[in-house]
Amino acid sequence: MTLLDSPLREQAAALAGGDADPGELLDATLARIEERNPAVNAIVATFPEESRRMLAEAPRGPLFGVPVVIKDEWPLPWRAEQLAAAEHVGPAAAAGESGPFRALRDAGAVIVGVANMHEYGAGSTGHISAYGPARNPWDTERCPGGSSSGPGAAVAARLVGGAVGADGVGSIRYPAAYCGLTGLKPTFGRSTMLGHHVPQTTTIVSGPLCRDAADCRLLGGVLFGEVLTRDEPTGLRIGIVPGELWDDCDPEITQACREAVEALRAATDGTLSEVDFEGREHVLIASILVGQTEELADATPERIAALPEAVSLIARALLRYRLLIPAVAMSKARRVRTLVRHSLAQVFEAVDVLAWPTVAAVAPPLDNPTVEIPSGAYPADYVNPRQGGLANLAGVPGISVPVGRSSDGLPIALQLIAPWGRDERLLDAAEALEDATDRAWVEAAPPLGLAD
């Protein structure tokens, strides 16, 4: 085992303490990417010269010398974001210093690559990308999750210890769930969004994908621009929402998540109670409508018509479909947002966190991204926002924590949701859950015989 296999914070500590050489770590990371990336297609671009320049100029910050990757949704000074698409729908993107780039640079981190993603950020599976899909290191014929597919695959394959993604309708949490990682969707506005191609977004946030909560705390703090303190959660009041969020999931997932919730309750000497919130039946469609239409101002019929066939058929179809959504639906979605936010505010007077499975079924195959749940077989893209969209619609933070593996050996994950600004509470609860399960799921690594 090398330092590359260590968590992000241990890499940072070794480099800060002089126990490891950052130049050697950078070289080792690039070599590992060359060795393992072909099997997982997590990283779509490396730039050794720019990485070495970052290292040469790196300040002694909390991530000094630590290699990380960043989703192809963020511009870098030497590379515009491509959104894993053959062509942008809106104006051409430009290279520049995005907020995540600046945050990583100022923390002393070294960006070693750009990570793959689902085309245009418009999917929860990662199975569509102009670069070819990223692959789940747990089973390379399976989806890694999306839209931050590359960040998930890169960290799970131990190419890097941490990655920066973006989450508009669950796009950090789904790859975390599928790849057995921890992914934090911060409170809206708490992490840097400078330079994002949808500056007017009300749903998308930058956030960390790492192996565990402590690493997410470190990388998340860098993106927030503040140190995220740790506390011991005691007397944690956990809210369970009845209905499809739990019941319409693969039984193995429901079972593993129920056991995890009980372990969390016991570890924190807490309580479980049943709670509900208004507007729940409309969260799926409202979160998609809000999250997927905010950038449509750029999607004129002329631009859509001009998209080449290199842009996926699904993207060309969905862009057309979105132009037909009646205005009344958008108006209603905004009212659902109001209803959900007010209802959640009341719920959070009675509980500290809400809990349900991050995704209703484990990672589906890349060549057929549908999932079987009690209510039937559906595209994963249809089911996942039901589980993940609430946090984006309401603005609250959410975290996905690995809590088990299916009989097929695929990761299972629990999602925790906290009130606005209580991101640290989620990290504290996630750490308590990791400890209660002997860190079995965060320490687990996929079988990495990835080279053919």
Add this chain to the structure above:
Amino acid sequence: MAEEGRASTAHRFVTAGLEMLDLETGEPELAVIEAVDALYGPPLQALVEAELDGIEPEAGIDLSHPPRALERR
């Protein structure tokens, strides 16, 4: 609306809407659109029909914080 009736209505809506936008659409795109509408159409319809008259969207919404007091007309 019976499923077959809905599909037929959706087809007419989609083709007419795209024609109004002067947006050429091939059969493959149309097939995907109709498959997507078969999934999302019902929850979209339910949203449109939802009784939300008494709830006004938050003025000056701040998604980083809880909402101000609910204003119901």
